Amino acid sequence: MAELQFREAIRAAMVEEMERDDRIFLIGEEVAEYNGAYKVSEGMLEQFGAKRIIDTPISENGFAGLGIGAAMNGLRPIVEFMTFNFSFVAIDQIINNAAKIRYMSGGQFKIPIVFRGPNGAAGQLGATHNTSTESIYATVPGLKVVCPSNPNDAKGLLKACIRDENPVVFMESEVMYGLKGEVSDEEDYVLPLGKAHVAREGEDVTIVAHGKMYWTALKVADRLKEDGYGAEVIDPRTIRPFDIDTVVESIKKTNRCVIIDESNPFASISSEIAFQIQERAFDWLDAPIARITAKDVPAPYAKNLIDYYMPQEDDAYEACKRVMYVG
Numbered sequence: 001m002a003e004l005q006f007r008e009a010i011r012a013a014m015v016e017e018m019e020r021d022d023r024i025f026l027i028g029e030e031v032a033e034y035n036g037a038y039k040v041s042e043g044m045l046e047q048f049g050a051k052r053i054i055d056t057p058i059s060e061n062g063f064a065g066l067g068i069g070a071a072m073n074g075l076r077p078i079v080e081f082m083t084f085n086f087s088f089v090a091i092d093q094i095i096n097n098a099a100k101i102r103y104m105s106g107g108q109f110k111i112p113i114v115f116r117g118p119n120g121a122a123g124q125l126g127a128t129h130n131t132s133t134e135s136i137y138a139t140v141p142g143l144k145v146v147c148p149s150n151p152n153d154a155k156g157l158l159k160a161c162i163r164d165e166n167p168v169v170f171m172e173s174e175v176m177y178g179l180k181g182e183v184s185d186e187e188d189y190v191l192p193l194g195k196a197h198v199a200r201e202g203e204d205v206t207i208v209a210h211g212k213m214y215w216t217a218l219k220v221a222d223r224l225k226e227d228g229y230g231a232e233v234i235d236p237r238t239i240r241p242f243d244i245d246t247v248v249e250s251i252k253k254t255n256r257c258v259i260i261d262e263s264n265p266f267a268s269i270s271s272e273i274a275f276q277i278q279e280r281a282f283d284w285l286d287a288p289i290a291r292i293t294a295k296d297v298p299a300p301y302a303k304n305l306i307d308y309y310m311p312q313e314d315d316a317y318e319a320c321k322r323v324m325y326v327g
Contacts, residue, residue, distance in 0.1 A: 001182040007040045009151035009183050010116075010172065013158035014041070014078060016188075018048055021076065024162060025052040027063050028080030028117075037082045038118065038177050064090035064115070068098050068167075071113040076162065081117035084133045084171060098167040099142030110165045116158070119147070119171035120211060120262050121299055121310060130299030130306070134211075135263040137169045138240045138272070144168040144193060145239040149214035151181040153237055156191030164193065173212045196243035198250070202230030205320050206250040208273060209260040210236045213311060217260050220316045231320060239269060247273065248281045255286040256323040260316050265293040287323040292316045 004012065018024045025048075026041060032055040035042040045053040056063040060081060067077035081087045087094065094115060101109050121130040138145045146161055146168060148154040154172070161168040183189075199214070200221055209217035214235045221231035232250050236242060251257055257277060261270035270291040277289055292311045300306050321327035 002185050003180055004151050004155075004183045005177065006151045006154055006172070006179045006181070007038060007177040009155040009181075010040050010158055011042065011044070012183070013155045013162070015044065015047070017159055017162045018044075018052065023074065024076045024078065025054060025070075026078045026080065027054040027056055027067060029056055029058060029082050031055060031080050036080070038174065040177070041080070060086050060089040061093060064093040065097070067113050068093055068101070068111060071111045071167075072101065072109045076112045078114045078116060078162065081115065083129060083174070084117055084119040085129050085131050087115065087117070087133065094137070094143070094167070094169070095140050099140045102166065103142060111167045112165050114158070114161045114168050114170050116170035117172060118174035118177075120173055121294070121306065122174035124301055124303055124306060126301050127298035132262040132264070132294065134169075134171055134239050135267060135269045138269065139267075142167065143240065145171070146193065146237065147171045147211045147239055148237060149211055149235050151179065152183045153191060153197070153235075155183055156189050157193065157237060159190045160193050163190070168193075171211070176212055191237070194238050194241040194243055196246040197235045197237055198232065198246065199235050200231065200233040202232035202254065204229040204231065204254055205256040205258060205324055206232045206234060206247065206254045207258050207260065207316070207320065208234045208236065208247055210239065210269070211262060213260040213262050216311060216313050216316060219313050220260075220320060223317050224320055227326075229320075229324065229326070242273070242276070244273075244276045244280060247277060251277060251281045252284045255284055257285070257289045258316060258319045258323060259289065259291040260311050261291060261293045262311060263293055265291070265296050268293055287325065290319040290323050292319055
């Protein structure tokens with residue numbers, strides 16, 4: 001195992017895959033000469049050259065469409081958005097073209113493309129730069145949606161995404177790029193898409209959380225442990241396809257569930273998870289499912305308000321006690 005930053009783990013995945021397959025290239029704003037807006041692609045221009053590490057104009061619709069066309073013609077693009085908030089400029093390309101061409105062509109065209117970049121809130125950036133977009137893209141048949149929570153998963157999952165024959169939306173977190181963690185040093189470390197990770201086992205309540213909310217879930221589990229309760233923490237890793245089987249098996253054991261989700265509450269990831277739980281595991285629930293989400297407003301700018309806007313550890317902790325009928 002080697003300790004890497006989140007950004008370094010993502011870079012390692014891209015470098016290893018580009019060394020393995022010369023059809024892969026990286027395209028996006030400032031990915032080359034500037035080494036990436038968040039230094040994710042640092043050094044890659046020198047290693048692979050300007051034909052494979054490509055700076056673009058500020059035109060998400062244009063370079064996303066270019067990537068889709070390249071994928072249709074046998075290449076394997078990685079398209080970086082400086083933030084997934086900017087992906088909305090290219091949403092027609094992602095939702096109407098990338099997600100649907102393989103289906104509409106009867107399988108004649110594969111679309112092996114990865115759209116990646118930071119997603120969700122990152123502090124005082126205003127409403128147009130703080131959207132948690134996974135619930136939007138997860139509604140679209142034809143797209144896979146992946147949200148890693150740590151450097152090890154980031155590397156293993158991104159390698160799987162790059163090898164997939166379908167379009168994948170790979171969502172990182174700006175505030176996690178500097179996060180350090182142990183990363184497997186296996187020669188070819190790949191994690192399967194659609195398989196959740198049980199990060200901590202427990203008997204009293206199941207907590208489901210992805211992305212940076214995973215770390216909030218662990219803090220809540222630590223607090224519950226001090227109170228004498230065992231929380232089982234599940235990191236879905238992949239939002240679509242979603243591993244509901246692992247969640248259901250946990251709820252059959254704990255009989256209670258709290259979901260921590262950075263999405264806005266209406267039509268959120270937590271909404272879908274809660275529905276699937278009640279459909280598959282209603283008879284095992286001893287309490288209503290609780291969810292902790294961002295507030296149902298555009299993200300504010302003021303520091304005290306953006307802090308309040310985000311899902312709160314204290315609220316998640318109290319929700320766990322509430323579904324366990326304690327405290």
